[in-house]
């Protein structure tokens with residue numbers, strides 16, 4: 001971000017000073033839009049930023065993110081700041097209609113006033129695009145926006161961000177970024193039956209056929225083994241020695257966190273790894289015992305592993321830093337939810353390319369040459385080797401994922 005030094009400011013005439021403050025607000029607002037990842041949902045085509053059109057699957061049906069460029073007829077051209085603030089903090093659109101929480105207003109409501117203002121200043125400068133989007137594609141009765149009145153009563157408290165005086169400024173900055181603009185919990189916190197954030201915070205959740213893993217400091221199923229540097233590396237480059245970001249997290253890294261400042265990324269890492277935001281009782285649990293080596297699935301799986309997998313992931317599961325992820329002591333492998341694991345083995349995966357790491361290696365697909373039993377066995381083996389411990393994977397879970405992948 002560009003900032004003017006005090007020396008440069010002293011040389012500027014007054015009118016230029018006014019203009020430069022405005023420029024700074026707009027630049028700041030642009031960065032807020034990156035932190036909030038507005039583009040992930042509101043941009044389809046990078047040549048027409050924020051013109052809307054991204055379809056979002058929700059438990060109730062499909063919503064399409066609308067046009068938020070300043071176009072008068074089809075965008076926010078007729079909105080004023082108060083209208084915008086109500087959308088961001090109360091989930092209410094211009095004229096009083098209720099927005100669905102697929103728009104992450106339950107997180108954005110924590111935004112500071114200045115951030116909302118600068119974001120609004122930036123949105124005025126985006127090229128207006130005429131693109132009429134009908135956001136609401138939900139079936140009746142969910143299509144009736146008044147339904148959201150009841151949802152808000154039960155799931156939305158409209159609270160503002162309160163820094164914790166016991167914590168450092170850096171941890172408070174991290175808390176603000178994670179809870180508010182970064183809306184990490186919308187994917188990483190389990191949902192209740194109404195689609196509101198429900199279960200233990202950051203303990204992992206299914207989203208669009210992927211699993212957004214536990215990001216608490218738990219050492220077994222969470223990111224407690226990661227150093228701050230490793231977490232920053234993941235958010236900045238899309239990968240570290242344990243994991244590469246794919247699916248919805250690849251989008252998050254691509255549009256958002258790879259562009260965050262180093263200070264902001266470290267603040268996030270310090271906050272998440274300190275466990276300040278979560279109840280220790282929810283994450284500080286003893287790991288289970290691994291399945292025995294003579295378990296039939298573990299034994300069958302070890303043959304497949306040494307035949308098909310160890311060439312890249314190495315015989316001791318250590319991987320190759322920056323190329324092939326380490327499977328040893330890997331939280332994703334220990335997770336109760338196996339959606340992402342099965343998906344990766346069946347369909348393969350190409351991790352996100354970032355400015356920092358433009359090309360990344362790929363994981364090959366095994367759907368065509370491993371049976372449901374083979375995939376279940378090899379995953380059961382890796383889930384119970386080299387420090388990992390987790391329940392066996394069943395062939396029927398693999399069959400279900402095969403079906404999901406075929407329908408995509």
Ligand code: HEC
Pocket residue numbers: 032033036037038039040041042056063064065066067068075084087088093094098099100101102103104119135136
């Ligand atoms: C996870 C997806 C997602 C993200 C991220 C997101 N939005 Fe939205 N947004 C939506 C959806 C979906 C709607 C439509 C909701 C509805 O109509 O009920 C919406 C609606 C809106 C509206 C109301 C527009 C209207 O015409 O009613 C505004 C304003 C808005 N978003 C601004 C933003 C800004 C600014 C950001 C970034 C800070 C952002 N959104 C990030 C999904 C998203």
Ligand code: HEC
Pocket residue numbers: 177178182183184185186187188207210211212213214215222223231234242243244245246247248249250252257268331332340
């Ligand atoms: C749109 C949904 C979404 C959002 C928003 C999101 N994540 Fe993720 N995240 C995921 C998914 C899905 C994965 C699993 C990716 C994979 O399997 O490659 C993931 C993976 C991760 C991982 C790797 C964990 C591991 O054990 O491999 C970390 C760390 C992470 N996210 C942190 C964050 C942070 C911090 C934020 C907020 C700034 C965030 N995520 C926002 C969906 C999301």
Ligand code: HEC
Pocket residue numbers: 242243244245246304305308309310311312313323324325330332341344345349350351352361362363364366378379382
């Ligand atoms: C040609 C090299 C190669 C082979 C062979 C290979 N992998 Fe991978 N694997 C990768 C790469 C590269 C990634 C990272 C890709 C990504 O996450 O997008 C990966 C990712 C994974 C992950 C996800 C790890 C995480 O934390 O995100 C699992 C699990 C995995 N592989 C298991 C296996 C299994 C089981 C086999 C054998 C059936 C196998 N791999 C064979 C290269 C390989």
